[in-house]
Amino acid sequence: MQVFSLTTFLQTYKAVKVPMLQRDYAQGRKSQESTANAFLEVLFNTLQTGQDLHLDFIYGYKEQTCFIPIDGQQRLTTLWLLYFYCYKRANQLNGVRALLAKFTYATRLGSKDFCQNLIKKDFKLDDQTPSQTIKNMGGIIVGKDDSDNDPTVKAMLRMLDLIHVQYKECPNITLEHLECITFTVFDMEDFKLGEELYIKMNARGRQLSAYENLKAFMEAKQNIPASLLESIDNKWSDYFFEGKPNNLDNRGLCFLHYANVFFSLESSTREDISEAINPNKPINAFYAPLQELQHIQTLDHAMDLLVTHNAQGFFNINAAFFHLRTEEGRVEYGILEYKKIAYFFALLALAKHCPKPSQKAFQDYWRVCKHFIENHRLGDPTNLKSFGQLFNFIAPGAQDIYRFLDQHPTHSFHSDIYALEVRKARLILQDRQTKQGWEAILNATSDHEFLRGWVDFLLNFSDAHFDEKTPFSKNFNYNSPNLEKFQQYATLTMQIYNEDFLDQHFRLFQRAFLCVGNYSFYYTNFFYGNNPTQHFLDREAIHDLLEGSFNTGLPYFKTFLDKLSGAGDLEKKMRNFWGDYTKSNAFLQRGWWDQLLIKQKGLFEFVNAKKDIAPRSRRIAFEWHDSVMIRVFLCNGTKLFYSTALDLLGFGFYLYCQEKNITGLSPYINDNKEKNYPKSTHFKIHGKRVCADSQNKTIHIGKESYPIDLGNVFSSFDRVSKEAFDI
Template sequence: MDNKKTAEKMPFWQLLQNSKIEIPIIQRDYAQGRPEQIKVRERFLNTLHNTLEFSQGIELDFIYGSQVDDTMQPLDGQQRLTTLYLLHWYFAKKANLLSEFKKFFKNFSYETRISSREFCEALVSENIDIDHLQSTDKLSEIIIDRPWFFLSWKNDPTISAMLNMLDAIHHKFYNIEQGWQKLTDTKLIQFYHLDLDNFGLSDDLYIKMNARGKPLTTFENFKALLEKQISVDNWEEKSLIPTEKFAYKIDNTWTDLLWCFRDENDLFDDGFLQLISNIYLITRTKKENIQQISNEPTLLMPGMFDKNSFDYLVQTLDSYSRVDFKQLNSSLPMMKYLHFKDINYENFFELIVKSEGITYPQRVMFFAQTSYLNINAKFDSDNFADWMRVIRNVVNNSTIDNDESFIGALGLVRELAQGSNDIYKYLSENSVISKFASKQVEEEGLKAKTIIVSMDNKQPIHQLEDTKFCQGRIKFALDCLATFDPTQLNKIRTNVVEKYFNANDITNDIRRVLLTIGDNKFYYYWGSWLYALNQPKRCLIANTEDLKKSLSEYNYYLKELTQLLVDNHPAEVIADYQIPKDMPNWKKRLIQEPGLLEKSKQHYVAISRDDSRCWLIPLSRVANSDEGRLLCEEVI
């Protein structure tokens, strides 16, 4: 059964015109506007803002509810509905259209408390002048200051949260043009409205979800609805014994798995929902829903799952329930070499459950870890570590910062996972179809073939990969070897990489050596314009990261630099260099005078168009004035 076929797709304004919306007493207070929910609020508002600003439609997926007479009572979705209501109210006020559409705005009401219901009525009926507000003003202060506002209302958590949300909306959407038209004349923001009566659900679901008499968490709502969907869509074999069914496992086996991640109140609901959301995301092969769920895991709805993604969810949770986490943790020593902000976790399962603001690269690493566990019945520490290392090298040396690149990375991992039990053997024998990070994948294949020839080659390759400078990319070093020699590779690591490249910046002596290599124009990798002198502006390598990434396009500079330094000190290289007769004098001076480059603190220079002189720029930029020009020291 496809739930979307039984649901009606619509924007909020259509729902509000068609039916009354009443948040029932059984529901908890409005939470998205609470001060402590700033991250949740900001992520959701950012998604809505980007949708309106760039006219890129989104789906907020399912809003579940039951129809009572002419009123829809939402079981799940009240947070999104309330925020959308306040957003529509705000733009209607800005457009002076609230009185015209008053009857429709009165269709929205909170029944959780009398004060909440009265406040919603007052928002629509009473006078609130917001025409003169600036973006930095607080809309809540205007409302609280009105004579009809009861000070006791400030103690109502729903009203307090609504006021806070209105301030956030005013600040975020103040400069959006034609907001009302975009919300009501288009279908940019839509969801699926699912009538639970038509879906075959009854009041027992409400009872089950509220049996404790406490406000429901988003996870509890999600779990109950997913269990019902499993039953309705027949996703589980009827022959399954009770302890193998989803409903049992999520309350027992998988609860045990998450128990160590509970908070001070013995709750782990947020972490569990975040885990399930990310398991859903790593099954994606298309961009649908990725951005919304990435920004806000609570937007995940059971209706987004199909049979395949449900089966993957069960398989993954089962795999993590079986694995020995001590063995898993000890196999991931390379975690510390990942340039992620979160490096204090033992494994990627823990990172996904506990970390805030999970990134696309982190999800890819979680997918790699999960793929190994799902595919390989027997856990082998060495094979797992090799597999994770290869994916780490790819992730570290590629850009994964949007939906498209994320899907590309998932596709590559999905393809390579077939050989995750012996990734070096797989890479040495198979061509990779995926085009994602093709250069790094090609390098991984080259290293794999070298390792397969002799396992003695594995350690020096890994040691070089694990340097701060390389972080998995060692192609420049391999290019320095006519034939692979582990001893020579170790010399490159100790005599060059660890000695000269492992700090945040290279020394000016290294820059002077670079000026002796090839055509002596390595600085052409970067170009701009210095208006103060009206001359081309170049960079003599900004930092070590610049040396690694930017010169990868000019590999012979980095290759020759490495070869020169393996057996020689920079001073020796410079002393042995035979300066060409046609070399400009300014360049000779930079090479021969050790202290000259110290005058360019951030390593920027201007070079005349006829190459006859250069100017040392003290910082990254100077003012376009006589004063700025005088700060630049001319070298002739």
């Protein structure tokens, strides 16, 4: 390692070239002004005093007779500009002109030309700022495009202005003192360090970020217009930065990587997408799509859409959307969520095919895309390719997406939701002529956290030809929905599936809805002890339940909504309906388990206690013998385990005893024996075991047995409690 001044350093090599891979010169940027001024104060102190100043290490390697700096180019550039200004101001530039001309930038053609012209062209520095003097020369040193758009040129001009200010405050400097500013050159080739290390070095010895490497790779192949480069280096960086350098690196990488996946989907040779979506990849031919100018322009259009529409409050993508999760102690970047990737694909398709939509067109397109994404499981990354193809199919019609859907009524992927979007599009197109209100109510259902536009069952319910006595069939196609009915059904559904309402009245809703009919899926018996607005699997299961496609196939929810129609408080209407039903003969015609579930709210407290997605929520299990229902259990999970399940009749009687304030009541005991069931103990009263035996229609208390009528289970509870406890 050798110690050099800039003079001896340039004398040693034929040229010093800052390579394409390096970042643009940044010390002169406006955002770096305070740091730059502090550095210049130290430099000018040496110029005045002659005190030695060492600028630490410059890392790089020799390429034939040239030196390629990998780390330290920011300090070298500032020092080079200081030499130029001081010698120019002293009218002694001719003596060092050839020497300073050895330093050049390869990051941009404009940067290279600027450095060369600055040394070669004759002009005078006066009291004007250097940048103004240079710009007034009409393109002799730098063209307007480069001075406005090339980030390195802009930063160099600004640094010259900062040097100019410092010089005016310190006029008595000595040119020879420039040689007191030194640095140590670390030639990595001499130390046999591999080439891969060269591209990992950055200012102050840090690794180049994956984003910086990928951006350099993207810009290396094409002659990118200066205005586009300006956008990449400023608009993109400003969007992702948000005050933290790590934000830029993390989010910028995410943006470029998943854009590359989107562009590569058009290639039939692309590797499996489940592998492609992982961002932990070397920068090689995999990222070749990013080097195509049309794709870079699409990304710039996407950035314009991000900046323009995010501020409107409708768009659900912001800078943090692109932040890749990382695990503590690991440098690998996590994979972006599938749903986020799909949304990003929707944005890129729009940027590619319709980069400047009106605000209304953008909102309509985005709403349709949201329905496709939110109403799909997206559990398999292979679906992402189909989503990319779908968005590329519809995006050319984004200026009037509803007209496009009307004219293109089918698509092979996500066909049910696509057909629903066509159905709604035609109602909205009709509404443009009649101004009835279809678009407003459909948009309201789109914005609703549970429905999210998935309202085919409500459109069916409101159709004049809908027959609620006919079992559900996927083959029906209703085309005459009544707007007033749809508004009524949609409004009630949104009120019920409101998070605040469910938090307060979920058990009431479950029991009131059960009054209409057995709405659970008979073969798996979901009773929905979950929050149905948080996961698609919940919404999918409940959607099937509400439309009536399972169990008996009857649309109980339509009947329920009709019962709740009219003015008044929803909770009060629901409670009145439930109260009237439990006093009716229809209630006594229900199975004993339905009677208990409808009337005994504590049963649903157990069902709802485990907050999880529908496939993992608590269930109700039925035990059969010779085609006769003998026992019913409240399962703690998805399967029946006798050791943890609660016997429905036994637990129902236990809750009844609690409500009647029977003394000596023990906690409920999960003692469900598969054999010799009457010997089980559900709970104890004053030490006497209690077992409610639905198979033998008997309640055992101690040594006594009391026959019960399961056709009127609560009347039997009253009779047994009177006989056993004189209540």
